[in-house]
Amino acid sequence: MGIEVAVEGLTMSFGKQTIWQDVSLTLPAGEVSVMLGPSGTGKTVFLKSLIGLLKPQRGRVLINGVDMVNSPARDIYETRKVFGLMFQDGALFGSMSVFDNIAFPLREHTRKKESEIRRIVMERIEVVGLLGAEGKLPGEISGGMRKRAGLARALVLDPQIILCDEPDSGLDPVRTAYLSQLLIDLNARTDATMLIVTHNLDIAARVPDNIGMLFRRELVTFGPREVLLTSEEPAVAQFLDGRREGPIGMSEEKDAASLAAERVAPADAGPRPIVPQLEPSEGLPARRAVTRRRERVMGMIDTLPPSARRAVERTHATAPTLPLPSAGTGTLPSAGTGTLPSAGTGTLGRGTAGSGA
Numbered sequence: 001m002g003i004e005v006a007v008e009g010l011t012m013s014f015g016k017q018t019i020w021q022d023v024s025l026t027l028p029a030g031e032v033s034v035m036l037g038p039s040g041t042g043k044t045v046f047l048k049s050l051i052g053l054l055k056p057q058r059g060r061v062l063i064n065g066v067d068m069v070n071s072p073a074r075d076i077y078e079t080r081k082v083f084g085l086m087f088q089d090g091a092l093f094g095s096m097s098v099f100d101n102i103a104f105p106l107r108e109h110t111r112k113k114e115s116e117i118r119r120i121v122m123e124r125i126e127v128v129g130l131l132g133a134e135g136k137l138p139g140e141i142s143g144g145m146r147k148r149a150g151l152a153r154a155l156v157l158d159p160q161i162i163l164c165d166e167p168d169s170g171l172d173p174v175r176t177a178y179l180s181q182l183l184i185d186l187n188a189r190t191d192a193t194m195l196i197v198t199h200n201l202d203i204a205a206r207v208p209d210n211i212g213m214l215f216r217r218e219l220v221t222f223g224p225r226e227v228l229l230t231s232e233e234p235a236v237a238q239f240l241d242g243r244r245e246g247p248i249g250m251s252e253e254k255d256a257a258s259l260a261a262e263r264v265a266p267a268d269a270g271p272r273p274i275v276p277q278l279e280p281s282e283g284l285p286a287r288r289a290v291t292r293r294r295e296r297v298m299g300m301i302d303t304l305p306p307s308a309r310r311a312v313e314r315t316h317a318t319a320p321t322l323p324l325p326s327a328g329t330g331t332l333p334s335a336g337t338g339t340l341p342s343a344g345t346g347t348l349g350r351g352t353a354g355s356g357a
């Protein structure tokens with residue numbers, strides 16, 4: 001099973017520029033979380049801080065009891081092995097085949113035999129739907145395929161925590177829908193803790209169990225998906241509705257004069273519908289996170305805003321009940337068909353059809 005990531009009072013600055021301050025949140029073990037936020041709010045910096053590649057000035061990031069901010073470099077390096085990282089551009093070596101790119105962490109960090117490496121790499125290639133492309137160079141495949149190769153590479157060491165930095169960047173809506181399904185399927189197969197940084201509202205609506213948003217150097221909110229998706233907090237609502245009116249400006253934040261010049265709050269368009277979360281593809285196991293999350297969220301239901309509470313209750317009224325999970329092996333169950341099933345392309349805007357309206 002995935003590992004919990006506890007972030008406590010994290011503050012990050014470069015010189016005099018504070019990126020964000022006093023960020024506290026917990027990524028629940030085995031659940032999928034998304035971090036939203038306008039460009040430049042420090043989402044990538046946040047990911048890098050979780051794995052100890054950047055060192056915040058204050059706060060702690062606790063993983064298996066190791067503080068990724070303040071522990072000795074050796075402990076941070078060791079703990080980093082529980083992570084799988086998928087970068088925006090796939091970060092592949094251009095002169096190596098897809099196969100060799102994906103095999104790279106195994107050759108670098110393990111003493112496995114080539115036959116074993118081949119078995120693992122081909123299994124991950126099948127999981128991300130790249131069978132047949134293993135001999136190609138990154139320059140010979142599409143951007144979406146490069147991203148999936150990057151994801152396959154992130155998976156070869158059986159990570160218990162998977163971080164994806166804008167996995168959708170540069171993808172068309174159909175490819176993004178396939179990717180969303182792939183991320184949910186991955187969680188069903190591995191039960192890993194996942195954090196996805198994205199601007200994509202479709203991914204935010206359909207994939208995660210939890211959502212947070214960084215804005216104005218702070219974590220505006222982080223919690224069960226229903227909280228952010230029903231939020232009327234001005235910056236959150238503006239982001240979800242994709243409007244120009246609101247506190248978010250072209251260069252992240254509007255000045256007071258521009259804000260005042262805007263028309264008074266737009267007419268209330270009613271509650272924002274919540275589209276259902278994606279289910280794993282047919283033939284895959286149910287996500288073990290679902291039952292754990294249900295217990296967790298029901299335990300905090302009285303603390304949620306009324307609109308989020310109603311949305312949680314609607315979700316649970318329609319969701320199937322699953323038995324409590326036993327501990328997972330941390331390895332990928334045998335891959336399914338290797339093809340990526342189609343996924344819906346719901347949007348978040350008001351008026352979109354959704355079961356939770």
Ligand SMILES: Nc1ncnc2c1ncn2[C@@H]1O[C@H](COP(=O)(O)OP(=O)(O)OP(=O)(O)O)[C@@H](O)[C@H]1O
Binds near residue numbers: 014041044045
């Ligand atoms: N190593 C660094 N040194 C100095 N400043 C940095 C460094 N890394 C990031 N920054 C600054 O931190 C801020 C946040 O950058 P970051 O890339 O994390 O934003 P982001 O939210 O991921 O943006 P986007 O959505 O556009 O990818 C930016 O102003 C960036 O210039």
